[in-house]
Amino acid sequence: MGATAAVVVAALVQAAGESPIGTALSLAVPSEYSQLIQRAGGTCPEVSPNLLAALLSTESNFNPKAQSPVGAQGIAQFMPSTWESHGIDANGDGRRDVWDPEDAIPSSAKYLCTIAKEVADVPGDRQANMLAAYNAGSGAVRQYGGIPPYKETQSYVRAITDLANQPTSGGVGGGTVVNAATAMIGTPYSWGGGDANGPSTGSCCSPSGHSGGDIRGFDCSGLTVYAYAKVGISLPRTAAEQYAASEPVKPGDVRPGDLVFYGGSASGIHHVGIYVGNGWMIDAPRPGKNVRYSPLDTMPDLYGIARPHKTKEI
Known part of the structure; x- marks a missing residue:
């Protein structure tokens, strides 16, 4: 590498061990969850760090103790039956804990990737169909050949997509x-x-x-x-x-x-x-x-x- 190129790379590389997608996470995320989201955001091509952060923000506003009136739990708002099927012990402490972001955030990304495969052959935008399936179920997305005609689901997909795609600081997308x-x-x-x-x-x-x-x-x-x-x-x-x-x-x-x-x-x-x-x-x-x-x-x-x-x- 030439001297000029080496200077450029040295100026851009930050602390050793950071994720290659560190700065790609342009949303405001609580610092304690940033690295979790960055790592989990590369689980599959349909999931990016920004999209995962936007989903968690929309679901719980990053509150690991959130509980909805219908029983959804934790930072990723898993229903108990869904957690039972798709929750993982991501931090290796021997427990699958829906209330622990170290388990729930990677589990959310893994579940998104699972349902992305379930609706992979449905026409339309793959990420939008995946988000719709996260909200309304893969069966509904397959039944309607895309985002179901449910106002809640349509608003959910639009809100997360808009938040994930917001411009970075400086106005450039x-x-x-x-x-x-x-x-x-x-x-x-x-x-x-x-x-x-x-x-x-x-x-x-x-x-x-x-x-x-x-x-x-x-x-x-x-x-x-x-x-x-x-x-x-x-x-x-x-x-x-x-x-x-x-x-x-x-x-x-x-x-x-x-x-x-x-x-x-x-x-x-x-x-x-x-x-x-x-x-x-x-x-x-x-x-x-x-x-x-x-x-x-x-x-x-x-x-x-x-x-x-x-x-x-x-």
Whole structure:
């Protein structure tokens, strides 16, 4: 890694041992639950830290002793029968305790992932269907082919989604960009794959001869095109073009959602990722790999970090 790149990474990496998604959690969360939510927020592609935080805020306002009139319990508001089936001893103390956030928060994420699989083939937005199933049950979502026509469930899904996607400080929709990319973790790399609508089959061929023609997924710049479309910003297709359409930012000004570029020069940029915090990014790395969290020093030629020009106020 060059000296300039090393300085950039050193300026961005915070205390050792922190989660790679630390700064991606843009919601106001009680400090004692932040790390729990960050870790549990990576349980499956449909669950992000912000979405999990928004759900817990909506369910109980982060109150581990909350109890609803109908009997829902704890910070994640599990009904006793649901807890019996899906609660886990996440902290390894030998008890599955619905009143203990160390058990309830990871259990909530695991349960969300379980019901996301149950409604995976239902048309519509996967996260919205998952939230609707959390509120109304997977059977209702499957019965109605999406969010059921229940005012309570519709309001529940809208409230959590809006809260999870609120802009980060500074007015840029970095939280929305990061959440969109997070939901694609595990998606295959496809050379030329991905657009504003999501994963797609790619084309032939990469410099090493790999074809994406039979793989549905993203290449690095296809992923960023998709994530930024969620905030109304239309990015050009290649990493070099995206750098040209962005404003470089200094290490002290970097925010989640900013783009991380690699190459020997502005015209030679060959890779791009989405910064999430603490020296980490989400990217589609290369053929044979999936969308993932990667450290900023994953490649030796970090060129710079830049923020796309806004075409829409968010």
